[in-house]
Amino acid sequence: MASEIELLDVQAGYGRAAPVLRGLTVEVPAGTIVCLVGPNGAGKSTVLKVASGLLAPRSGTIRVGGVEVTGQGPQRMLASGVAHVLQGHSVFAEMTVAENVLLGAYTIKDKARVAARTEFVRDLFPVVAERWDTLAGLLSGGQQKQVEFARSLMVDPKVVLLDEPSMGLDPKATSTVFEQVVRMRDAGTAVLLVEQNARRALETADIGCVLDLGRVHISGPAADLLADPQLADLYLGGRPAEPRP
Numbered sequence: 088m089a090s091e092i093e094l095l096d097v098q099a100g101y102g103r104a105a106p107v108l109r110g111l112t113v114e115v116p117a118g119t120i121v122c123l124v125g126p127n128g129a130g131k132s133t134v135l136k137v138a139s140g141l142l143a144p145r146s147g148t149i150r151v152g153g154v155e156v157t158g159q160g161p162q163r164m165l166a167s168g169v170a171h172v173l174q175g176h177s178v179f180a181e182m183t184v185a186e187n188v189l190l191g192a193y194t195i196k197d198k199a200r201v202a203a204r205t206e207f208v209r210d211l212f213p214v215v216a217e218r219w220d221t222l223a224g225l226l227s228g229g230q231q232k233q234v235e236f237a238r239s240l241m242v243d244p245k246v247v248l249l250d251e252p253s254m255g256l257d258p259k260a261t262s263t264v265f266e267q268v269v270r271m272r273d274a275g276t277a278v279l280l281v282e283q284n285a286r287r288a289l290e291t292a293d294i295g296c297v298l299d300l301g302r303v304h305i306s307g308p309a310a311d312l313l314a315d316p317q318l319a320d321l322y323l324g325g326r327p328a329e330p331r332p
């Protein structure tokens with residue numbers, strides 16, 4: 088299966104400090120959700136920063152859709168097909184949902200294409216369509232996250248990078264947000280997901296990667312990782328795996 092994004096043997100870090108990523112390899116095949124889990128400070132967000140061009144790797148190779156893009160900055164990575172939904176909330180509260188979503192299309196000059204993408208995201212995220220003219224700041228945290236998802240899909244990316252989408256959300260809103268992540272995948276966008284809520288994320292993902300000491304320690308079908316008692320002990324709070332619904 089072709090990969091939408093590949094990070095191969097990547098070393099990366101901040102300033103003169105020791106590298107955070109030390110020979111990390113991860114790939115996101117088309118049509119899949121890949122989830123990175125691992126302890127605090129393992130480098131999960133750093134992987135996404137390298138993937139979106141916010142942080143240049145010190146060495147290694149990055150490919151998007153099979154084309155090498157190593158060292159490109161965020162704008163060129165976006166143009167190559169990589170969209171990044173950052174941790175926390177990034178909607179503009181004083182702007183409407185429509186204005187927030189359309190910001191995602193600021194690089195697209197073709198009006199017909201913008202109209203087609205607008206229809207696509209309004210269809211995919213019903214709450215976005217329902218609250219289109221509402222000030223984004225009046226929406227709940229989970230609804231705001233869906234506005235961010237919609238904004239990221241305006242450029243029709245090959246892969247979307249999601250950094251802790253459930254952060255600060257209650258369990259019901261978290262479930263809705265994860266359902267929307269699955270809808271994004273089913274609508275054709277591959278997803279690289281980073282989550283503190285490792286068990287919930289692995290229940291949603293197709294492939295799981297456990298990050299430790301700056302490398303992918305273990306990877307495989309997410310269901311297998313969930314069923315592994317040793318992994319559950321180390322990374323999933325020690326509870327036995329619950330069967331998938």
Ligand SMILES: Nc1ncnc2c1ncn2[C@@H]1O[C@H](COP(=O)(O)OP(=O)(O)OP(=O)(O)O)[C@@H](O)[C@H]1O
Pocket residue numbers: 101107125126127128129130131132133134283
């Ligand atoms: N902007 C930065 N400048 C310097 N060091 C940083 C910066 N961002 C992250 N780091 C360091 O890089 C390491 C990995 O951080 P990162 O945020 O990637 O981990 P994480 O696995 O996403 O952690 P968490 O689960 O706590 O969000 C940490 O030691 C952190 O202190």
